[in-house]
Amino acid sequence: MVKDQNNRPELPLPTMPRRVLGLYDQIFWKHVDQHQLSLQCCNRCQTFLYPPGPVCPSCLSDQLDWTRISGKASIVSWVIFNRTYLSSYPAPYNVITVKLQEGPLFISNLEGQVPKGSWIGAKVNLIYSEMAEKQYLPRFVLD
Numbered sequence: 001m002v003k004d005q006n007n008r009p010e011l012p013l014p015t016m017p018r019r020v021l022g023l024y025d026q027i028f029w030k031h032v033d034q035h036q037l038s039l040q041c042c043n044r045c046q047t048f049l050y051p052p053g054p055v056c057p058s059c060l061s062d063q064l065d066w067t068r069i070s071g072k073a074s075i076v077s078w079v080i081f082n083r084t085y086l087s088s089y090p091a092p093y094n095v096i097t098v099k100l101q102e103g104p105l106f107i108s109n110l111e112g113q114v115p116k117g118s119w120i121g122a123k124v125n126l127i128y129s130e131m132a133e134k135q136y137l138p139r140f141v142l143d
Contacts, residue, residue, distance in 0.1 A: 015088050016131040024052035027066055035128045037138050039104065041067040050104035071126030073098035073140060076105065078119040088131075098124060098140060112141045 019029060024040075031038040040049040042056035043063040055062045077097040084091045096110050096119065111129065115122045123143035128136040 013130055013132040016133075016135050016137065017086055017088050019135075024054075028052055031066065031068075032128070032138055033134075033136055035136065036068050037071065037126060038066040038068045039100075039102065040064040041102075048100070048102040048104050050100070050106060069126075070101045072101040072143075073106065073124050073126070075110070075115075075119045075122045075124060075140075078110070096124075096140065106138075109137075109139045110141070111139050115142065 019025070021029065028038070040052045041047070041064065042049070042059060042061050043065060044061040045056060045059045047056050047058040048067070048069070049056065049064065056064065075096050076099050078094060080092050080094050081089070082092050094110050094114070096108055098106050098108065100106055110119070110124065111127065124140035125143050127139055127141050129139045130136055
């Protein structure tokens with residue numbers, strides 16, 4: 001049995017649902033696995049895109065580059081699920097929608113301490129949670 005630094009049994013890393021990769025998702029997940037969350041950014045109007053796509057939703061330019069983001073955000077919506085829908089997410093678990101400093105909305109989870117009362121407006125920072133098979137998920141912690 002493998003033990004951690006405090007001589008407690010190490011728990012296995014949680015498994016992650018299989019990634020469904022669309023045409024623009026491979027680059028996104030490659031950056032996540034390298035702990036460098038990047039989003040497409042329009043070269044013409046500097047709008048950040050999420051989810052990724054073929055053209056800028058603001059000006060329809062197809063001149064897009066992957067640009068690393070700050071990882072700073074604020075919570076705009078949250079929910080706690082008390083039912084297990086996926087084995088990777090045993091109940092209870094939270095899901096948050098954050099507004100990234102760069103503009104797009106992003107769905108994720110809040111780890112660690114949770115706000116008391118309403119979570120709306122809470123400042124958060126991006127972290128990377130290791131899952132089984134050396135995969136990572138972008139998640140957030142309170143600022």
